[in-house]
Amino acid sequence: MILIFQKDATESQIQQALEKITALGYVPHLSRGVLKTIVGVTGDDRSVAELEFDQLPGVEEVVHVLKPFKLASRDFHPEDTRVEIGGLRIGSDTFSLIAGPCSVEDEDQIEAIASYLAQNGLKLIRGGAFKPRSSPYSFQGLGEEGLKILKSAGRRHGLAVVTEVMAAHDVEMVGRYTDMFQVGTRNMQNFALLRALGEIRKPVLLKRSMMGTIEELLLSAEYIMKAGNTDIVLCERGIRTFETATRNTLDIAAIPVCKRWSHLPVIVDPSHSMGDWHYVPSASLAALAAGADGIIIEIHPRPEAAKSDGKQSLTLENFQRLFVKLQQLGEVLGVRVQ
Secondary structure, three states: OEEEEOOOOOHHHHHHHHHHHHHOOOEEEEEEOOOOEEEEEEOOHHHOOHHHOOOOOOEEEEEOOOOOOOOOEOOOOOOOOOEEEOOEEEOOOEEEEEEEOOEOOOHHHHHHHHHHHHHOOOOEEEOEOOOOOOOOOOOOOOOHHHHHHHHHHHHHHOOEEEEEOOOHHHHHHHHOOOOEEEEOHHHOOOHHHHHHHHOOOOOEEEEOOOOOOHHHHHHHHHHHHHOOOOOEEEEEOOEOOOOOOOOOEOOOOHHHHHHHHEOOOEEEOHHHHHOOOOOHHHHHHHHHHOOOOEEEEEEOOOHHHOOOOHHHOEOHHHHHHHHHHHHHHHHHHOOEEO
16 A cells, blocks of 8 residues: 655654554555655555545545555655665666676686776676586585685775575675675575565665566565565566577566566676577667666686686677677667666
8 A cells, every 4th residue: 555645745744644554553664756755555455444544634645556566666666766886876877787707716717807897997796606506516606715705806996796695594694795695596486585685784686587477576576675675686687488599588578567567776687598698798788778777797707618607608808899889879878887
């Protein structure tokens, strides 16, 4: 349920409504926009009559929210949310680049990438220390040692770190090294992990699962937000279809749908969507053109020697060429690439 206040509603009237919501056992969520001030009500509001609220002084209208995700919906929060990380604000007229290797392999690899990103004015580095792999025999990551390497390079070059957390019991440890938690596709509905991340005051990058619907992605975001953390960036990373020419199928339509349904920023993972570096630049440009707020992309000094996902990783030279094209397209669209 949403209470929409009149333009001339006083602060006293707004506070009276908040007290009424709380007294009835519900949780109020105040949002002050440029044109409207609204209060979202979370809880089972099916038994609450509109008469409980629409007679309150200052209330213009009471609206029931039919979507199962409340806090993540644009109804509750009409204006775009911007998520701050590393001195950047992801969302709304910016296109953020999160770049780095699939997995942290050694100090030389991360130093080369971190130095390159800093020299080009970029602020966000990604890298996996814990790798959920389909085969138990594949490289599983360096664990905490990989996190230390990533964090150390980030500090030297002024970069914020984005890395994956795989389990609720790892949140505290990973949180000591990362500036943004990444929830991978296999954990989108790991509800224990989502609740744990809701209790941490650090941004979360939430990837859509390969078989998940857009509504299920937003409901997963709702788990995090309900627990108290509202700094969430959604990520479209491709879904599984009958097509085999690419690793997954990039659901480019998910970008405008998420933008319409939710106020949360939306980025794209072109590397996992395509699975082949030849297609990654086109997918990245398509993401910018479709209105995404950024990309998380895999790059590597020597992809042919990578311990994981080398086929879909761009060399630093290929990434440089893509970076220039993104900047050129961003100028046309009035979007700053950062």
